Amino acid sequence: MRKYLVLFAVLLLAGILAACGDDGGGEDSESSGGEDSIKIVAAHNQTDPENPYQDGLLAFKEAAESESDGQIEVEVHAGTIGTEEAELVEKLKTGAADVVLVSPGFMTSTGIDQVDLFAFPYLFDSYDHWETVVNGEVGDEMAQIINEESNNDFKMLGYWTAGVRHYYGKEPVEEIGDLEGMTIRTQTSGVVSEFWEEVGTVPTSVAWGELYQALQQDVVDSAENAYPYFVQQDHHQTENGKYITETGHDYTTRFLLINGNEFDNYTEEQQEIIMSAAEKSVEAERESLYSQEEEYKEIAKEDGAEINEIDRQPFIDIAEPIQDKYAKELGVEDLLEKIREAK
Structure with missing residues (x-):
């Protein structure tokens, strides 16, 4: 009799454990949702x-x-x-x-490589222009290219x-000639690099997390980025970052x-x-x-940064033939034309 009672208890315990382990996917699912x-x-x-x-x-x-x-x-x-x-x-x-x-x-x-189209300097002239492009036919075509490639x-x-990215450096820039010989933290190859070389600067590679120190210690004379990014990192409070020139060269x-x-x-x-x-x-x-x-433009002003506007046309005149050159190399001439027509 005792044997049968022990066997019954073992079978009952096994059944309970099995039921607990099969609760519809609790612990074995990606989360507690099922x-x-x-x-x-x-x-x-x-x-x-x-x-x-x-x-x-x-x-x-x-x-x-x-x-x-x-x-x-x-x-x-x-x-x-x-x-x-x-x-x-x-x-x-x-x-x-x-x-x-x-x-x-x-x-x-x-x-x-086709995505480099969106890195072209002076590709867009306003946020309205940018939104029209990325929300429309060009945006759809680029999404398809990315997926297929x-x-x-x-x-x-x-x-x-x-x-929108602007230049900031150790000296005010009133005209394009003021950039001659300046080292700038930016991409060091491709369309972006070629543009900055053509305007007279020396593109230099610096990791984003190291840029504050690089500006502070004179490793680079300048950099370029949008207000929410470089002001949050206090680049405008360094000696080589306090003069901001609104070049507006990239609606990113x-x-x-x-x-x-x-x-x-x-x-x-x-x-x-x-x-x-x-x-x-x-x-x-x-x-x-x-x-x-x-918001961050105002913070930069309050912190003592000096901000000035500049005639962008000389920059645009340099950028457009570079756009044409790279669009042909990338095979996106039709997309570039559609972007220009959307202005």
Whole structure:
């Protein structure tokens, strides 16, 4: 009798344990939401929490998690899994990140040279012009190029901006000749480099995280970027950064990308939610950037930076033949013409 009681107890305990281990996917799923839940790692390279990039990705997170009732979890990384965009591109390819934000310059390292079109100096003359282009036919064509050339490693979720870039250096620039011989932190190859060489400067490579020190210690005479980025990093408070000249040479484009192969594995409902969240992130990031441009310009003034405007036409005259040259090399002459016609 005792044998049968022991056997019964063992069988009963085994049944209880089996039931606990088969609870519909709790601990074995990506999150506590169930077997259809997914976790998305979304990353950008800026470490300042006030950055528009962060606002955009937090809007993506809020929309995706809300619209999916928690079935989609988004983990946002602000520079914590890579402060260099090349790192983020690689992480997207290998699956270490699911959504990343990158610039055209770093996308060319993947072999998709056509994206360099969006790095052309003086390609756009206003935010209205920029939005017309990226929200329209040219934006759609570039998204298709990126997807096809990457064999679906990269799928476009939306176009963000990093602001309009201006020159800042150790001396005021009243005319183009004042730039002669100045070292400038910028890209050191390609269309951007050639433009800065043509205006008389010496392009110099300095990592973004090291630029404050480089300006302070006279490693470079100058740099170029948009107000929310260089003012947040206090570049305008260095001796080689306090004279700002509004060259307006680049209304920047940034690509919000997801791994296309992974995206294709999601359910149709999850894909729709992700695309909807991406639209909300685009709106949030642009709105944040536009408001911060004026905000950080005023902060720069209050901190003692000197700001001046300049006749941009001599710069544009140098930029346009460079645009023509590189558009032909990249095979995007038709896209360049469409952008010019959209002004």
